[in-house]
Amino acid sequence: MGKIKLALIGCGYLNEIVANALKDGYLPEYELIAVLGKDSNRTKAFAERHGCKACADIDELMGMKPDFTAEAASVKAIQEYSETILNGGSNLVVLSIGAFADREFYERVKNTAAQNKRRVYIASGAVGGFDVLRTAALMSPITASIGAQKAPASLKNTPLFTNELMDITVPQQVFSGTTKEAIAILPTKVNVAIATALASAGPENTTMNIKAVPGFKGDEYKIEIQGEEVRAELNIYSRTSAIAAWSVVEVLQNAVAPIVF
Numbered sequence: 001m002g003k004i005k006l007a008l009i010g011c012g013y014l015n016e017i018v019a020n021a022l023k024d025g026y027l028p029e030y031e032l033i034a035v036l037g038k039d040s041n042r043t044k045a046f047a048e049r050h051g052c053k054a055c056a057d058i059d060e061l062m063g064m065k066p067d068f069t070a071e072a073a074s075v076k077a078i079q080e081y082s083e084t085i086l087n088g089g090s091n092l093v094v095l096s097i098g099a100f101a102d103r104e105f106y107e108r109v110k111n112t113a114a115q116n117k118r119r120v121y122i123a124s125g126a127v128g129g130f131d132v133l134r135t136a137a138l139m140s141p142i143t144a145s146i147g148a149q150k151a152p153a154s155l156k157n158t159p160l161f162t163n164e165l166m167d168i169t170v171p172q173q174v175f176s177g178t179t180k181e182a183i184a185i186l187p188t189k190v191n192v193a194i195a196t197a198l199a200s201a202g203p204e205n206t207t208m209n210i211k212a213v214p215g216f217k218g219d220e221y222k223i224e225i226q227g228e229e230v231r232a233e234l235n236i237y238s239r240t241s242a243i244a245a246w247s248v249v250e251v252l253q254n255a256v257a258p259i260v261f
C-alpha cells in the first residue's frame with residue numbers, strides 16, 4: 001500500500017518542525033507531497049528543502065489529492081480553506097483553532113467533514129488534557145477557565161500592550177473575559193484557549209485571564225475545570241511554541257496508530 005499523502009498549509013516555524021519530524025522518521029506512514037504558503041519565495045524554498053510541491057493556491061494543493069492536510073498558518077487560512085479541504089477529500093489537522101470560536105462556522109465545518117466522511121483534528125497545541133475535559137463534561141455540566149502567563153514583550157503589536165508593561169516589576173493582569181473575547185483581540189496567541197473551550201464549557205462560557213509577568217520566558221497555561229464529580233487542574237509550561245508542532249506530529253501518529261490514545 002502507498003504512503004498516506006500529507007499536505008501542509010503554512011511554511012513557517014511550526015510546519016518546519018513538522019516537516020523535519022517527518023524527515024527524521026517520526027511519521028513513517030506518511031509522505032509530504034505539497035505545501036501552501038503566502039509568500040511564494042518562502043514556499044518554494046520550503047518545498048525544495050523538503051522535497052514536495054510548492055502550491056500557489058488551495059486548488060493547486062487539493063489537486064495533489066492529500067489524505068491529510070495539516071495547518072500551521074492563521075485563523076484566516078482555516079476560515080478560507082477548511083471547507084475546500086474537506087470537500088476535496090482530505091482530513092484536516094488544525095492549530096489555528098481560534099477560527100472555531102465562531103459557532104456557525106464551526107457547525108458548518110463539522111457538517112462538511114461529516115458529509116465527506118472526513119475528520120477535523122483539533123491539535124492540543126501548547127496545552128492538552130482535552131480527554132479529561134471532554135470526559136468530565138459528559139458526566140455533568142462543568143465550569144472551565146484558562147489562565148495564561150506571558151512575557152510583557154510577547155504582547156507587543158496587540159491591543160493589550162502598553163509601554164508601561166515593559167517596566168512592571170510584579171505580574172499584572174492584562175485581560176479578563178471569555179475565551180471568545182480573548183481570541184478576537186489576540187488571534188494568533190490564544191488558539192489554545194478556544195481549543196480548551198471547545199473541549200469543555202464552550203467559547204462563550206469558558207473564562208480566560210492573561211497575566212503579563214516580568215522576566216518570564218515562554219508560555220504557561222493553567223486550565224481548571226469543575227464538575228459535580230470531577231475537578232481537574234492542568235498546568236502546561238512551554239519554553240517555545242515548538243510544542244504545538246509536535247502536537248501535530250502526535251495527531252498524525254495517532255490517526256494511523258494501532259493503539260489510540
Ligand SMILES: NC(=O)C1=CN([C@@H]2O[C@H](COP(=O)(O)OP(=O)(O)OC[C@H]3O[C@@H](n4cnc5c(N)ncnc54)[C@H](O)[C@@H]3O)[C@@H](O)[C@H]2O)C=CC1
Binds near residue numbers: 013187
Ligand atoms: N494551537 C496552538 O497551540 C498554537 C497555534 N498557533 C497557530 O499556528 C500559526 C502558525 O504559527 P507559526 O508557524 O509560528 O507562524 P509563522 O509566522 O512562522 O508561519 C506561518 C505561515 O503560514 C503562512 N500563512 C499565513 N496565512 C496563510 C494563508 N491564508 N494561506 C497560506 N499560508 C498562510 C505564512 O505564509 C507562513 O508561512 C499561528 O498563526 C497560530 O495561529 C501557534 C502556536 C501555538
Ligand SMILES: O=C([O-])CC(=O)C(=O)O
Binds near residue numbers: 189191193240241
Ligand atoms: O504558543 C502558545 O503559547 C499558544 C499560542 O500561540 C496560541 O494558542 O495560539
